[in-house]
Amino acid sequence: MTTALPDANQSQRSPGTAASPLAIELRKINKRFGPVHANRDIDLKVQRGTIHGIVGENGAGKSTLMSILYGFYNADSGEILVNGQPAHIVDSKHALALGIGMVHQHFMLVDNFSILENVVLGAEDSAMLAPTLSRARKELKRLEEEYNLEVDPDAIVEDVSVGQQQRVEILKALYRGADILILDEPTGVLTPSEADDLFRVLHTLRDQGKTVILITHKLREIMAITDTVSVMRQGQMVATLATAQTSPEQLAELMVGRRVLLRVEKGDAHPAQNMLEVEGLTVADDFGIPRVKQVSFTVRAGEIVGIAGVAGNGQSELLEAISGMRAPTGGTVKVGGNQVSFHGDDGASRLRQAGLAHVPEDRQRMGLVTQFEEWENAILGYQDEARYGRGVFLSQRLARDKARADIEKFDIRPTNPRLKTANFSGGNQQKIVLAREMERNPDVLVVGQPTRGVDIGAIEFIHNQIIKMRDAGKAILLISVELDEIRSLSDRILVMFDGQIVGEADPAVATEGELGLMMAGIAGKGASK
Amino acid sequence: MSVRRPLPRWADIALLPFLNLALAMLVSGILVTIIGQNPFDALKIIVYGAFGYGEGLGYTLHFATDFIFTGLAVAVAAHAGLFNIGGEGQAYVAGLGAIAAGLLLDQTSWLLVLPVAIIFSAAIGAAWAFIPGYLQAKRGSHVVITTIMFNFIASALMVYLLNYVLKPKGAMEPSSVAVHGAGAIPQLRAFFPALGYAPLNVTIIFAVLALIFCYVLIWHTKLGYAMRTMGHNAVASRYAGISNGRLIMIVMAISGALAGMTAVNEVLGQQEKLVLDITSGYGFVGIAVALMGRNHPVGIALAAILFGALYQGGLELQFAMPAITRDMIVVIQALVILFTGAMEGLLRPGLESAFMVFGPRQREEAVARETATTEG
Numbered sequence: 001m002t003t004a005l006p007d008a009n010q011s012q013r014s015p016g017t018a019a020s021p022l023a024i025e026l027r028k029i030n031k032r033f034g035p036v037h038a039n040r041d042i043d044l045k046v047q048r049g050t051i052h053g054i055v056g057e058n059g060a061g062k063s064t065l066m067s068i069l070y071g072f073y074n075a076d077s078g079e080i081l082v083n084g085q086p087a088h089i090v091d092s093k094h095a096l097a098l099g100i101g102m103v104h105q106h107f108m109l110v111d112n113f114s115i116l117e118n119v120v121l122g123a124e125d126s127a128m129l130a131p132t133l134s135r136a137r138k139e140l141k142r143l144e145e146e147y148n149l150e151v152d153p154d155a156i157v158e159d160v161s162v163g164q165q166q167r168v169e170i171l172k173a174l175y176r177g178a179d180i181l182i183l184d185e186p187t188g189v190l191t192p193s194e195a196d197d198l199f200r201v202l203h204t205l206r207d208q209g210k211t212v213i214l215i216t217h218k219l220r221e222i223m224a225i226t227d228t229v230s231v232m233r234q235g236q237m238v239a240t241l242a243t244a245q246t247s248p249e250q251l252a253e254l255m256v257g258r259r260v261l262l263r264v265e266k267g268d269a270h271p272a273q274n275m276l277e278v279e280g281l282t283v284a285d286d287f288g289i290p291r292v293k294q295v296s297f298t299v300r301a302g303e304i305v306g307i308a309g310v311a312g313n314g315q316s317e318l319l320e321a322i323s324g325m326r327a328p329t330g331g332t333v334k335v336g337g338n339q340v341s342f343h344g345d346d347g348a349s350r351l352r353q354a355g356l357a358h359v360p361e362d363r364q365r366m367g368l369v370t371q372f373e374e375w376e377n378a379i380l381g382y383q384d385e386a387r388y389g390r391g392v393f394l395s396q397r398l399a400r401d402k403a404r405a406d407i408e409k410f411d412i413r414p415t416n417p418r419l420k421t422a423n424f425s426g427g428n429q430q431k432i433v434l435a436r437e438m439e440r441n442p443d444v445l446v447v448g449q450p451t452r453g454v455d456i457g458a459i460e461f462i463h464n465q466i467i468k469m470r471d472a473g474k475a476i477l478l479i480s481v482e483l484d485e486i487r488s489l490s491d492r493i494l495v496m497f498d499g500q501i502v503g504e505a506d507p508a509v510a511t512e513g514e515l516g517l518m519m520a521g522i523a524g525k526g527a528s529k
Numbered sequence: 530m531s532v533r534r535p536l537p538r539w540a541d542i543a544l545l546p547f548l549n550l551a552l553a554m555l556v557s558g559i560l561v562t563i564i565g566q567n568p569f570d571a572l573k574i575i576v577y578g579a580f581g582y583g584e585g586l587g588y589t590l591h592f593a594t595d596f597i598f599t600g601l602a603v604a605v606a607a608h609a610g611l612f613n614i615g616g617e618g619q620a621y622v623a624g625l626g627a628i629a630a631g632l633l634l635d636q637t638s639w640l641l642v643l644p645v646a647i648i649f650s651a652a653i654g655a656a657w658a659f660i661p662g663y664l665q666a667k668r669g670s671h672v673v674i675t676t677i678m679f680n681f682i683a684s685a686l687m688v689y690l691l692n693y694v695l696k697p698k699g700a701m702e703p704s705s706v707a708v709h710g711a712g713a714i715p716q717l718r719a720f721f722p723a724l725g726y727a728p729l730n731v732t733i734i735f736a737v738l739a740l741i742f743c744y745v746l747i748w749h750t751k752l753g754y755a756m757r758t759m760g761h762n763a764v765a766s767r768y769a770g771i772s773n774g775r776l777i778m779i780v781m782a783i784s785g786a787l788a789g790m791t792a793v794n795e796v797l798g799q800q801e802k803l804v805l806d807i808t809s810g811y812g813f814v815g816i817a818v819a820l821m822g823r824n825h826p827v828g829i830a831l832a833a834i835l836f837g838a839l840y841q842g843g844l845e846l847q848f849a850m851p852a853i854t855r856d857m858i859v860v861i862q863a864l865v866i867l868f869t870g871a872m873e874g875l876l877r878p879g880l881e882s883a884f885m886v887f888g889p890r891q892r893e894e895a896v897a898r899e900t901a902t903t904e905g
Contacts (some may be wrong), residue, residue: 033583048633052686087754286851309591321767324770325764325768344772344774345767345772345773345774346770346771346772346775347769347770348768348769348770349769349771350770351770351772352770358768360768365762365764366764366765366768367765367768368759368762368765369757369762369765370761371761371762372757372761374757375756376757379754380765380768381768381769381770382770383751383755383758383769384751384753388751389751392750392751392752393748393749393750393755394750394751394752394753396748396749445851528669
């Protein structure tokens with residue numbers, strides 16, 4: 001176990017009032033779920049006034065550990081010390097009383113309340129609301145000034161940006177007197193510039209003596225803002241390092257337990273004829289609100305076109321329309337030169353017949369039936385094909401043979417096609433979908449969030465498969481909220497904002513800053529050209 | 530939050546229903562004791578009455594025939610995620626098809642009457658269920674609501690038809706003309722005298738065929754695959770290019786057809802004419818049968834026999850123990866439905882935990898799955 005603690009000047013930042021320089025100390029924390037050791041003898045020291053990152057793959061035990069700290073779970077054994085004092089944290093109220101606040105990945109805000117009301121919610125200190133609100137308004141003002149967290153207290157939460165909403169979450173914690181803030185994957189929903197804002201806020205918080213614990217899987221963020229980083233793997237704390245003395249490669253290796261290639265290796269694209277042509281596409285959501293507005297673009301054979309954008313700017317609806325899951329209100333889609341009809345609610349089958357395969361962005365909700373056995377999912381979307389049985393009959397044997405072939409080719413584990421799909425890990429579930437859609441040898445592959453919730457080891461594999469498809473002359477449309485992924489895989493980048501394509505960029509030339517501005521709707525067409 | 534794993538298949542299909550049944554028996558036994566009777570004697574009478582002699586067994590299987598049809602109707606719809614509560618009404622109006630076949634072909638042979646009656650009643654049951662299916666597919670009206678409503682409509686319609694249209698002139702009773710010849714489907718007691726006066730008839734062969742049909746349909750056809758996809762995840766079925774709207778209508782029609790076949794058993798197999806209330810709640814019992822049988826044909830066959838036994842044994846109990854009234858029997862039947870149907874989940878968490886203790890490997894699996902979904 002490597003342990004390199006941050007240097008002395010970081011502990012000097014802490015206010016000298018408390019006896020211990022450690023905000024949090026965990027000693028030999030164990031948490032078992034039956035024979036599975038979710039947390040095994042975890043030791044963790046978090047210095048006061050630092051930003052401490054915790055990284056690890058899915059299932060490494062990060063969330064379990066933080067849940068213990070925040071009082072969701074009780075540890076089976078081990079000690080928790082908060083500010084040097086032993087603490088037995090029984091619930092989140094107790095954690096708050098000890099000054100521990102949590103900002104969840106999914107915000108817990110009441111959308112139609114004002115920011116002020118949300119901050120106060122659950123912390124009202126009198127029967128009448130008015131005095132609480134006026135006190136809260138003053139306190140909020142003070143917090144805003146102290147930590148550079150400007151918000152409009154009277155704005156309604158649903159009207160403000162996601163970045164602002166996250167600020168409200170942070171303010172909520174601070175308002176309740178949090179000294180130690182735990183942030184769980186805070187940048188997943190932010191634009192790059194919003195993420196930068198968040199990092200600035202976190203720096204200010206640290207400089208004012210607060211302690212920040214940041215849980216993330218993005219190594220770039222760890223490198224950018226943390227002082228110290230702890231790496232977890234399979235329930236154990238494998239290393240705690242000073243961020244300045246480590247590298248993303250080293251962290252990835254510690255997380256996975258083997259060397260990982262972080263950069264995608266690919267040759268030049270050789271685009272040929274247009275395979276997917278989208279013209280004037282307009283798509284409304286379930287409530288009839290237009291989410292995609294007059295979008296036109298083409299994808300050629302042998303190229304990867306990436307659509308970048310902050311989540312919720314119409315990418316999901318665009319993907320659903322192109323794949324036949326949602327009928328557009330206007331515009332046309334041509335696959336291989338043939339226009340596809342969107343009549344009826346089985347458009348997806350016509351698009352498949354036209355040669356378009358779709359890896360949906362939410363595999364568990366759309367791409368898989370998790371209650372099915374694995375082999376049943378291996379034919380989803382292609383169930384009516386004659387190769388899975390004559391006439392009306394479905395041959396379980398033929399379908400299982402196909403599933404076994406996929407399992408072997410894509411190294412899906414476990415290798416038993418009779419297992420329930422829910423029992424496969426996120427990465428393996430994604431491989432089930434990818435294998436099914438890619439092995440069909442489509443002309444056009446539409447991929448949404450290919451590596452969401454997938455471990456680093458599997459990401460490498462998935463990226464290589466996508467590039468292999470491109471090199472085989474397929475047209476690939478990639479939609480992802482991970483800008484890094486878009487940049488490293490795409491041959492052309494289209495940026496989507498508010499339902500429109502606001503610009504096109506060459507990934508070799510465009511900087512992250514330029515893309516970020518387009519994603520925020522600030523810079524216009526072809527900013528990088 | 531606790532970590533659990535689904536029960537092993539055998540426990541889900543056999544052990545859990547057995548425990549639920551035992552619980553229902555226990556509560557029933559307490560009730561019987563309260564009214565001053567010996568519960569063990571009562572149980573003995575029920576079991577003997579249902580299985581102990583030919584006529585009792587015949588009645589049990591006759592009831593079971595009805596419950597297989599109505600149970601399958603519920604199960605087929607349930608696999609597609611649809612809750613067809615309208616089996617009662619579908620079976621009731623299907624009586625029109627059964628009697629029509631019986632009267633039209635009364636002068637021919639039962640070998641002709643039976644398949645035609647099955648087709649007629651299935652078609653009318655299918656049509657009656659298709660309407661709620663259409664309304665859900667095209668108008669978004671939930672089938673749970675519409676099928677309940679269609680039960681009332683069916684009931685009112687049949688009362689009207691029997692009183693004003695089908696009743697022969699001068700007759701007092703609201704019923705159709707009786708079949709006299711081939712329209713009366715042979716009862717098995719003609720071949721097995723031991724069955725006494727039991728109305729068990731050759732329709733049971735179609736019940737067995739329906740069980741096989743449903744098994745093949747659900748697990749070995751492309752339609753069944755589409756149904757199960759939609760039943761588990763309607764978004765995934767849309768993704769898979771399945772037309773959910775069309776599928777809802779098809780499945781409701783199949784479900785209604787299965788329920789409709791009940792009418793043949795009652796109208797041509799027992800009453801030999803169309804009377805009021807031929808279904809007497811069998812459509813609703815089908816819901817409990819499907820729940821207890823885990824929507825699997827084998828489970829449904831067993832559950833149907835159990836409920837058949839309960840109906841027949843209950844009737845015997847009324848005669849053998851006068852202190853136990855008709856109402857009491859209904860209470861006992863209701864308790865079994867309650868524990869095996871509506872509250873079938875009561876013991877599940879406990880049983881799942883118990884299995885975890887005994888199966889460390891299973892526990893490991895469950896934890897791995899649980900952490901995979903909560904982490905990251």
